[in-house]
Each structure stands twice: as C-alpha cells, then as structure tokens.
Amino acid sequence: MTISPKNKHGDTRLTTSGRNPEANFGIVNPPVYHASTVTFPTVAALRDAEKHRFDRVYYGRYGTPTTFAFEEAVADLEGAAHCVAVPSGMAAIAVSLAATLHAGEHVLVSDSVYFPTISYCKGFLKKFGVEVSYFPPMASAAELKSLMRDNTKIVFTEAPGSITFEVQDIPMIADIAHAGGAKVVMDNTWSAGYHFKPFEHGVDISVQAATKYIVGHSDAMLGTLTVNDRSLYEHIKITQVGLGYSTSPDDCYLGLRGLRSLATRLPRHESTGLKLAEWLAACPEVETVLHPALPSCPGHDIFKRDFTGSSGLFGVVLKDGPTEQDLARMLDGMELFAMGYSWGGFESLIIPSDPRTMRTTYDWPYNQPVLRIHAGLEDPDDLLADLEAGLKRLST
Structure with missing residues (x-):
C-alpha cells in the first residue's frame, strides 16, 4: 500500500x-x-x-x-x-x-x-x-x-x-x-x-x-x-x-x-518546551529542571548521542519549602496549564508527581515532587506568563 x-x-x-x-x-x-x-x-x-x-x-x-x-x-x-x-x-x-x-x-x-x-x-x-x-x-x-x-x-x-x-x-x-x-x-x-x-x-x-x-x-x-x-x-x-x-x-x-502533521507539530512542542525549561532553570524557586536536552538531566550525553531532538514533556523540581497547600495554590490558579494525566496533545498540562511513592528501588534525591509539564501549542510567551504568575502564588 x-x-x-x-x-x-x-x-x-x-x-x-x-x-x-x-x-x-x-x-x-x-x-x-x-x-x-x-x-x-x-x-x-x-x-x-x-x-x-x-x-x-x-x-x-x-x-x-x-x-x-x-x-x-x-x-x-x-x-x-x-x-x-x-x-x-x-x-x-x-x-x-x-x-x-x-x-x-x-x-x-x-x-x-x-x-x-x-x-x-x-x-x-x-x-x-x-x-x-x-x-x-x-x-x-x-x-x-x-x-x-x-x-x-x-x-x-x-x-x-x-x-x-x-x-x-x-x-x-x-x-x-x-x-x-x-x-x-x-x-x-x-x-x-x-x-x-x-x-x-x-x-x-x-x-x-x-x-x-x-x-x-x-x-x-x-x-x-x-x-x-x-x-x-x-x-x-x-x-x-x-x-x-x-x-x-x-x-x-x-x-x-x-x-x-507530526513533523510540523513536534518541532513546536520541542521549541516551546525548551524555552519554558530554560526560563524555569533560571528561576530562584526552582531546584532543577529535568529536560533531556539540558545538561541538568541525567543521561544528557546519551540524549545528544542517540536522539535527533526532544519533545514537549519535561520535569521541574522546586526548591524545598513550599507545602502541599502552597503547591495547590500555584496549580489551582493556572490559566493555560490544565491538570490531567496525559500529554502529547495541543494543550499544555501540568501535574505534581512524587517518585518516592511510585518506585521500587528509587533513591529520589530531592525533598519536593516533580512538576511534570507538557508544552502544548499555545504561544510560548503566554505560557511563560502563566508559569510566572503561578510561581508568584507559590510564595504568597
């Protein structure tokens, strides 16, 4: 065929x-x-x-x-x-x-x-x-x-x-x-x-x-x-x-x-995801960003060797301090980032996930859960503004 x-x-x-x-x-x-x-x-x-x-x-x-x-x-x-x-x-x-x-x-x-x-x-x-x-x-x-x-x-x-x-x-x-x-x-x-x-x-x-x-x-x-x-x-x-x-x-x-349309959509997810990840990595509230295309991610050198690019899914670990209530205040007020258990669609998503409760042999080195982010097809600057407002709510 x-x-x-x-x-x-x-x-x-x-x-x-x-x-x-x-x-x-x-x-x-x-x-x-x-x-x-x-x-x-x-x-x-x-x-x-x-x-x-x-x-x-x-x-x-x-x-x-x-x-x-x-x-x-x-x-x-x-x-x-x-x-x-x-x-x-x-x-x-x-x-x-x-x-x-x-x-x-x-x-x-x-x-x-x-x-x-x-x-x-x-x-x-x-x-x-x-x-x-x-x-x-x-x-x-x-x-x-x-x-x-x-x-x-x-x-x-x-x-x-x-x-x-x-x-x-x-x-x-x-x-x-x-x-x-x-x-x-x-x-x-x-x-x-x-x-x-x-x-x-x-x-x-x-x-x-x-x-x-x-x-x-x-x-x-x-x-x-x-x-x-x-x-x-x-x-x-x-x-x-x-x-x-x-x-x-x-x-x-x-x-x-x-x-x-995969060959057209995926580069947009990739570019937006990288823009968000690099911006978040510079935020004082963030401990680390887990994005395979960034050096902070375990296996980054393997990624550079074996992958031709990235997608729009990555993780963010906040610095120690925010409580569950603080995190809820941040996420509940997001305008563009919805909370939902999937990714890969046109819409941006964010969910909290704690590897310490999910793994069998895992030694998670952080005190905070991962915020898993999927960068959708919205305008990147609008998504950055949504994240910036969310981080402000985190500390108020």
Missing part, C-alpha cells in the same frame, strides 16, 4: 505511507472500515484467508483496511517491518510482555518507567508466575549485568523516564540483554518514534502510547507495537487477538490524521 519509496525523507513518508488513493476511488485518506464479519465466496477462499490471516482482511478483530493503513504508517515511522495496533498505550505494554513471557521466566524493568507498567508487573505478571525485578535507570553496564539472570527473557526500558526523565543507554542495555538471551522492549512514546529510531539502537519491540503525540489531539486512545522479526510479529498478533484487544477503526483513522 505504500506509495512513497523508502529513499524519501522521513517527513515525506509521514504524509504518504499507509495511503493508496487508487484503491479507494482516488480518496486521499483511507476510509474508515467498520467490520466484524468478513465473508468469502468459496470454501477455498475461506481456507486461504485463514492461512494468511495476518496479511489480509480476515475478521474484524484482526483489523480492517483502516487498521492496516495506520499500522503501515507507524511501522515506517519507527523503521520497522511490522506494526500491531491496540486500543491504548497500556494495552501495547501488556501485549508486549504477555506475548514474550512465560511462568518461571524473569523480566528486568527500568525503575523509571510509566507507573502503570510497574503496576502491571507487580500484579498481572506476578499472578501468572513471572519473576520481576527492577534496575536503576542510570545503572552501569556492570550493575546491569549483575541483575541479569539465567531466566531473564525481557529487559523493559523507557527513555527518557515518564516522570524523572533519565535517558537510558539503550544500545548498552541491548548488548547486555542480547548477550544474556533476552529481548529488549522499549517504551518510545516520548520521542513519538520521530526523534529516536529504536531498531537502529538494538530494540526488539518498540511500544508507544499513540494516544500522545501520534494522535496529537487528545481525542483517541491508541497504542502500537512495532517489530522487525516476522515470527515475533505473528506471536504478538496472536496475543493481541487472543486477548480481544480489538482496535477501533475510528481511532486508527484519528491516529493517521495526527501522524500526517
């Missing part, structure tokens, strides 16, 4: 991959196909469809042409051969682990990942006999090697971390994991697959909450898993279908719509 050659620039392919107007009466965007039952004219056709169920329209739970168009475009974005769409980012995480782990096996998880990932590991995986342990996100090679076990099958990473923003050394982690017979799963949502190409750095399965930057409009729940290995793809697909994770064609359509 791809109509652009692979030698075209990635931004060009973002606008053309997953499209085939000639197959849809010249319509530019793939139509939304709603389907459960798919009929076949003969027994031979039915048997052939079953045999090739991963590569054609077979049954609604396996996907429709809308699903396939979205999957093709995301696979191209991340430099993968295959993509599986699921109903949310959490579903992508769950499928990646359920498809690759068995009772008695071990998964090693970075202690900076999206907190629901940790909850899934502590609850669902433990219930089904999978061993789970955690590694410090900035672990050295020697430390990581010491945590690998004979039964370690997956090392789960997220770079940067969702709350504390450490940038892990993914190539180093991949080398150690592969030497020990394990695969690497990476949550690549922060870069949107645009600023970090996982398969160029040793990742085996890349997952994203496409809900975030790919959808880009805060109006759809969507997740993706991308892989290069065909047998691994089929195993993931079987798991996805077996768990009943049917992905709405409407949401896939919204994902495709958002994907087309």
Whole structure:
C-alpha cells in the first residue's frame, strides 16, 4: 500500500505511507472500515484467508483496511517491518510482555518507567508466575549485568523516564540483554518514534502510547507495537487477538490524521518546551529542571548521542519549602496549564508527581515532587506568563 519509496525523507513518508488513493476511488485518506464479519465466496477462499490471516482482511478483530493503513504508517515511522495496533498505550505494554513471557521466566524493568507498567508487573505478571525485578535507570553496564539472570527473557526500558526523565543507554542495555538471551522492549512514546529510531539502537519491540503525540489531539486512545522479526510479529498478533484487544477503526483513522502533521507539530512542542525549561532553570524557586536536552538531566550525553531532538514533556523540581497547600495554590490558579494525566496533545498540562511513592528501588534525591509539564501549542510567551504568575502564588 505504500506509495512513497523508502529513499524519501522521513517527513515525506509521514504524509504518504499507509495511503493508496487508487484503491479507494482516488480518496486521499483511507476510509474508515467498520467490520466484524468478513465473508468469502468459496470454501477455498475461506481456507486461504485463514492461512494468511495476518496479511489480509480476515475478521474484524484482526483489523480492517483502516487498521492496516495506520499500522503501515507507524511501522515506517519507527523503521520497522511490522506494526500491531491496540486500543491504548497500556494495552501495547501488556501485549508486549504477555506475548514474550512465560511462568518461571524473569523480566528486568527500568525503575523509571510509566507507573502503570510497574503496576502491571507487580500484579498481572506476578499472578501468572513471572519473576520481576527492577534496575536503576542510570545503572552501569556492570550493575546491569549483575541483575541479569539465567531466566531473564525481557529487559523493559523507557527513555527518557515518564516522570524523572533519565535517558537510558539503550544500545548498552541491548548488548547486555542480547548477550544474556533476552529481548529488549522499549517504551518510545516520548520521542513519538520521530526523534529516536529504536531498531537502529538494538530494540526488539518498540511500544508507544499513540494516544500522545501520534494522535496529537487528545481525542483517541491508541497504542502500537512495532517489530522487525516476522515470527515475533505473528506471536504478538496472536496475543493481541487472543486477548480481544480489538482496535477501533475510528481511532486508527484519528491516529493517521495526527501522524500526517507530526513533523510540523513536534518541532513546536520541542521549541516551546525548551524555552519554558530554560526560563524555569533560571528561576530562584526552582531546584532543577529535568529536560533531556539540558545538561541538568541525567543521561544528557546519551540524549545528544542517540536522539535527533526532544519533545514537549519535561520535569521541574522546586526548591524545598513550599507545602502541599502552597503547591495547590500555584496549580489551582493556572490559566493555560490544565491538570490531567496525559500529554502529547495541543494543550499544555501540568501535574505534581512524587517518585518516592511510585518506585521500587528509587533513591529520589530531592525533598519536593516533580512538576511534570507538557508544552502544548499555545504561544510560548503566554505560557511563560502563566508559569510566572503561578510561581508568584507559590510564595504568597
């Protein structure tokens, strides 16, 4: 279905991959196909469809042409051969682990990942006999090697971390994991697959909450898993279908719509985020800013080596002193920064989060929580004025 050659620039392919107007009466965007039952004219056709169920329209739970168009475009974005769409980012995480782990096996998880990932590991995986342990996100090679076990099958990473923003050394982690017979799963949502190409750095399965930057409009729940290995793809697909994770064609359509403007939106998120981060770093109320593009962020040198840019999500730690009531006074009065548990949309967001209550092995060096900020598409100076007014409320 791809109509652009692979030698075209990635931004060009973002606008053309997953499209085939000639197959849809010249319509530019793939139509939304709603389907459960798919009929076949003969027994031979039915048997052939079953045999090739991963590569054609077979049954609604396996996907429709809308699903396939979205999957093709995301696979191209991340430099993968295959993509599986699921109903949310959490579903992508769950499928990646359920498809690759068995009772008695071990998964090693970075202690900076999206907190629901940790909850899934502590609850669902433990219930089904999978061993789970955690590694410090900035672990050295020697430390990581010491945590690998004979039964370690997956090392789960997220770079940067969702709350504390450490940038892990993914190539180093991949080398150690592969030497020990394990695969690497990476949550690549922060870069949107645009600023970090996982398969160029040793990742085996890349997952994203496409809900975030790919959808880009805060109006759809969507997740993706991308892989290069065909047998691994089929195993993931079987798991996805077996768990009943049917992905709405409407949401896939919204994902495709958002994907087309990613190359335009993400640089705006990046530039605004950097402007806010640099301004906050100079504020007397601020202890540190955790933005991968700034030297103050753990793993900054790795970021410069492996990433082509940043997104609009970063953290701020205030200096010790403000109480919970002070923090509420600051945040409750924000005009443009809303409080909400997501990011990647056009709107700016801010939430307080305390790593001390969320991590397993984490030694948080600060006395204050992180204010996680997502820089949206509003005017940067208006956002700065909102933050400046908020910091004034903090001390009044």
